[in-house]
Amino acid sequence: KFKRDQITRRNAEMVRGKTQMRRIENATSRQVTFSKRRNGLLKKAFELSVLCDAEVALIIFSPRGKLYEFASSSMQETIERYNRHTKDTRTKPSEQNMQLLKTEAANMVKKIELLEVSRRKLLGEGLGSCTLEELLQIEQQLERSVSSIRARKAQVFKEQIEQLKEKEKVLAAENARLCEKVRNWDSLQGSLFDIVSSISLIQETLHACLLLSVWYAAVAR
Known part of the structure; x- marks a missing residue:
């Protein structure tokens, strides 16, 4: 029973210590949390770029509008690369979609040809074959x-x-x-x-x- 009570208290403490995902109402606590999480996020971005040789760009605006940023190479070049990538993704259909469109177009052409042949036969043309x-x-x-x-x-x-x-x-x-x-x-x-x-x-x-x-x-x- 003593061990069970001990485990229950430990679980209750863990629940109480867990941060709830909602806006912090106290301005001072909110600013302290922002500073800690911002520094941790910048550190993680730096570690990711170094350890994994990844191109990383991070932009953060504080509640007061102050800018914080990190770029493993050039922020401008990374943003341009991102814009090119998203533009290509939006405008260029995938290879599978292209193949599907080609197949549908070919089927449509065949149907049109068959309809034209039927029309000519109904008019009495091309009956020799x-x-x-x-x-x-x-x-x-x-x-x-x-x-x-x-x-x-x-x-x-x-x-x-x-x-x-x-x-x-x-x-x-x-x-x-x-x-x-x-x-x-x-x-x-x-x-x-x-x-x-x-x-x-x-x-x-x-x-x-x-x-x-x-x-x-x-x-x-």
Whole structure:
């Protein structure tokens, strides 16, 4: 039990001593940690360049913007080399991709050639080298094409007939409307004629009454 407690305490101390990967809030502690880690990183970069004969370039900016750098040769040359490498990596496709593109292009060319041969045969060209089986296949394909064309033509005719029927309905309705207008106009003319006749009759009656009044006045004298 004593050994188990001892191991537990040791593990707890190790957990407490482990640095958590988050921003250090205390400014002084943060600056001290930055200085230690920066020096350690610069030392590791130097050791890597010497021990492994590697070209190493390290650039560090402090929180306040101060620059720290290390280069095993020339910082500018290393940066230019890096830029060339990344540019080549971005612009040049890999050999595998190039081979894949070539294969796809070759397959596309073959498909285009086959389609061109089929088109010429359907037009009746280049049939001299065809076997009987190929000729039968071409004939069947042409028959299917003709059947599709006829079906489409019948469909177009049907649609046009339906459109003409709709136009006929519209024209018939317009004709009925115009005929109704004509009938209304004839009826209106008849009404006007009756009114004019009545006015004439009234005028004649008034004229007769006037004459009768004049005659009566003359007789009364």
